[in-house]
Amino acid sequence: RKEVEQDPGPFNVPEGATVAFNCTYSNSASQSFFWYRQDCRKEPKLLMSVYSSGNEDGRFTAQLNRASQYISLLIRDSKLSDSATYLCVVKMDSNYQLIWGAGTKLIIKP
Amino acid sequence: EAQVTQNPRYLITVTGKKLTVTCSQNMNHEYMSWYQQDPGLGLRQIYYSMNVEVTDKGDVPEGYKVSRKEKRNFPLILESPSPNQTSLYFCASSYVTGLATSGANVLTFGAGSRLTVL
Numbered sequence: 001r002k003e004v005e006q007d008p009g010p011f012n013v014p015e016g017a018t019v020a021f022n023c024t025y026s027n028s029a030s031q032s033f034f035w036y037r038q039d040c041r042k043e044p045k046l047l048m049s050v051y052s053s054g055n056e057d058g059r060f061t062a063q064l065n066r067a068s069q070y071i072s073l074l075i076r077d078s079k080l081s082d083s084a085t086y087l088c089v090v091k092m093d094s095n096y097q098l099i100w101g102a103g104t105k106l107i108i109k110p
Numbered sequence: 111e112a113q114v115t116q117n118p119r120y121l122i123t124v125t126g127k128k129l130t131v132t133c134s135q136n137m138n139h140e141y142m143s144w145y146q147q148d149p150g151l152g153l154r155q156i157y158y159s160m161n162v163e164v165t166d167k168g169d170v171p172e173g174y175k176v177s178r179k180e181k182r183n184f185p186l187i188l189e190s191p192s193p194n195q196t197s198l199y200f201c202a203s204s205y206v207t208g209l210a211t212s213g214a215n216v217l218t219f220g221a222g223s224r225l226t227v228l
Binding site: 046 | 145150151152153154155158168198200217219220221222224
């Protein structure tokens, strides 16, 4: 089983819709969680950290479910510019290593 | 402008011809790392460095070397490239304190280097 798993997609979603996807992690000792966005053939960029209480940044909401060991990302009122691959990242606080999911591809259609 | 610069961005080479991909950052970051990315796979760490003269293997170090003689530079060396090293490579850097703090992940990535080995 992979340490961090994501549905590869693609998720084809009409503009304006709400879309959500999850990321599961296998190590219960994982402490820090992040969502990165990666546009085609470009470098990943931090989208948001995921806090235990959940957090929101504009149209984006991230949630953490420790009991079921997954994090989620919800995008409301999706825009064409949201089309990208969303990478889930997990870190144990015992070291500096980041474990990356393979990403979920999102395509927003007009 | 704060950035991580990788060169070359694109390279086609032949099996066995040594090559170096340079990585330089201007943010005085202690931590630097090289990642490999292939379709359908997550970023896989090749090597990382916590500071000058300190380097460690990541998940996929075979066939690669690195050095950290200066804080700003972290070159990736392929002594004898093979076709299975055809991939997209990213260099990234961060403050160590940023990595150590739960809510302060601040990895900055270079634009990537697409390498093809024939």
